[in-house]
Amino acid sequence: MQEFYPDYLSLGPGGPVEGGGDEGALVVRLVGEFDRYSERMFLGCIRELLSEGHVEVQFDFSEVRFADTSGLRCLFQAQRQFRRAGRQLTLTGLPAGLERILLMVSAHGLARAVEEWDGLGPPTSRSLS
Numbered sequence: 137m138q139e140f141y142p143d144y145l146s147l148g149p150g151g152p153v154e155g156g157g158d159e160g161a162l163v164v165r166l167v168g169e170f171d172r173y174s175e176r177m178f179l180g181c182i183r184e185l186l187s188e189g190h191v192e193v194q195f196d197f198s199e200v201r202f203a204d205t206s207g208l209r210c211l212f213q214a215q216r217q218f219r220r221a222g223r224q225l226t227l228t229g230l231p232a233g234l235e236r237i238l239l240m241v242s243a244h245g246l247a248r249a250v251e252e253w254d255g256l257g258p259p260t261s262r263s264l265s
Contacts, residue, residue: 161192161226167199170207178207182214186221193218198229208237 164181168174185193197203211227218225230238 161194161224162190163194163196165196165199168201170197170200170203170210172204172206175206175210178210179213182217186217186223190223192224192226194226194228196229197227197231197234200229200231200234203231203234208234211238 162185164185170178215225
């Protein structure tokens with residue numbers, strides 16, 4: 137895996153996934169850039185974590201150097217998937233810029249809007265009015 141992309145799935149001693157973090161959550165350390173190039177890998181990680189039955193997962197962003205709107209969209213998709221599965225997703229170590237964006241857009245309200253938008257059908261049937 138290239139240094140520029142987040143490192144999610146390297147398991148083992150010293151790897152980015154640790155058991156038993158704060159309050160018993162599985163801790164996943166994200167490293168590198170969180171953008172459109174890492175989207176597929178991140179969403180694959182989410183699917184794997186959900187299939188493994190983890191009740192609570194904590195994503196540690198303290199080593200993420202860059203995040204863009206694709207990364208933000210991934211976070212909302214991950215939150216929605218965890219919520220639907222009745223599981224807990226927590227974010228820690230957020231870069232100041234990403235944390236400010238999440239606060240400015242009211243993450244809960246935007247996540248719900250994205251969820252509703254996804255349920256409207258194919259793009260040709262969506263109306264912005």
